[in-house]
Amino acid sequence: MWEAYLAITLLLLVLTILPKIPNSHWVFRFPDFGKIQITYITLIVFAAGFLIEKNAYFWYFQGLLLAMFIFHGFILIRYTPLYRVKKHQQGKNSSKKYHFISANVYQFNKEYDQFISLIEKNKPEMFLTMESNGDWEKALQVLENEYPYQHKVTLENTYGMHFYSKINIEHSQTHFFVADDIPSIEAHLKTEDGFSFVFFGVHPPPPSPTEEETSKERDGDLLSTAKRVQEIDKPVIVVGDFNNVAWSKSSILFRKTSHLIDPRVGHSFVSTFHAKYRLLRFPIDLMFHSENIFIKNLKTLENFGSDHLPVYCQFFIDHQNDQQEERVEEASADEKAEAEEIIQEGKMEDGERNAVVTED
Incomplete structure (x- = not known):
């Protein structure tokens, strides 16, 4: 013993x-x-x-x-809820509540109907899929009438992404910050009640014995997103499969560089992977938001056959409420220099990925 x-x-x-x-x-x-x-x-x-x-x-x-x-x-x-943070109520100057779902669907998951039922049940204004390839894009066509605004990056390498919205997408673009096969989506939206915001979808590669040997591409991609966020003068949401945890050094540097807020603080871990093994579940599908976006609910939803649980978020926008400013941390000069160095290392890293990935 x-x-x-x-x-x-x-x-x-x-x-x-x-x-x-x-x-x-x-x-x-x-x-x-x-x-x-x-x-x-x-x-x-x-x-x-x-x-x-x-x-x-x-x-x-x-x-x-x-x-x-x-x-x-x-x-x-x-x-955890043991760490107290102030709760905020909607005011007369705020937008109405909006909802989105973010889901790594697992490219080889064929339970398309389960995911479609999940969307129809929860009725989010927006949803983001990751690892969505041509088969997933075809399956999701049944939702396109209800979600007429879309941004699609169809790939077969497990890094495809699709964004669907009921809210008008004024313009959108695909970024390939560190590699030409790892996309991020930037979508500028405007609601019917006149509120503009920007939605980023990210999915960098994980450091693991079966994928990337180092975290250089992941960290470079995330910090490139953080740098891009700083160029935008609108409310911002960044969400996706970060393949990272909120307390890691690179996540903290992302938060400070982007000046965004981590809604898990004072709330819960919101663990998502692996969907089938509760005791071995990690919170790697993250979300960050700017100070004028207020989170009302953040949770996981039921499994639909993927190896990730989907993340559900309810939020509102309020430009007149500055009570979250104290939660914004800024990077020091040394941290900004470190972020730039990590971005360059990420761009120089040669990730070995197949253009088409098949299930083992």
């Missing part, structure tokens, strides 16, 4: 230290994804420690486990 306790404690220590090392290889970045699970396991091992036979080093390792639990807990508590 002591050997197992010792081995697990040392493994937890390694997983805690690795993300603090400034290296973009997936080995160093991946433990951040499992911070929630690492925290729970740390607490379980700490409690189980009292059941094993004690030796001279017992209290040192118990103290180490307690310190790791406090370290992780201090970070994660910000993403």
Whole structure:
């Protein structure tokens, strides 16, 4: 028992230290994804420690486990209702409430009808699909009368994206910030009650043993989006499969560089992947918004056959309410320089992806 306790404690220590090392290889970045699970396991091992036979080093390792639990807990508590943030009510100057759904549909998922039923049930004004290829585009044609405004980037490499809207899209464009096969969507919309805003859809590649060896393209793509957001003088929403977690260094740098707000703070993790394994679920489908956009509801919806749960958001716009300004953090000069360096590294990285990806 002591050997197992010792081995697990040392493994937890390694997983805690690795993300603090400034290296973009997936080995160093991946433990951040499992911070929630690492925290729970740390607490379980700490409690189980009292059941094993004690030796001279017992209290040192118990103290180490307690310190790791406090370290992780201090970070994660910000993403729970225990961390209090002010709630905002709609005022007479605000827009009406709008809704969107963001979903990584999983390119090889054939449950098209389940997703279409999800849209028809929740009736969002907008929805974004990721990993949507030609088959998905064809299946979603039944919704085009109800969602007459569209922006489509049809790819077969698991990075296709489609944006559908009931709200008028005044203009839109596709960005390929760091690679010519990794798109982002920028759509400028105007509501019937006269409110303009910009919707960004993003889906950078993950650092993992099966995809990209490093996080350079992911981080470069996200920070390029953050830089573009700073050029826009309208309310902004950025949403999608970030393949990142909100507490990672690159997510924090994205938030500071873009001057956007993370709605998970004071709310919940909103974990989305993997849809089939609740205990191994990570919050990697993220959302950020500008200070004049107010979130009323942010949650996951039911599984429709994908490996990601869809994200549902309800929001309103209010240009007269400045009470969220205090939640906006700005990057320092050093952080801005770091962001520029990461963007350049992302552009130089040669991601090895097939133009057409088939299911194994």
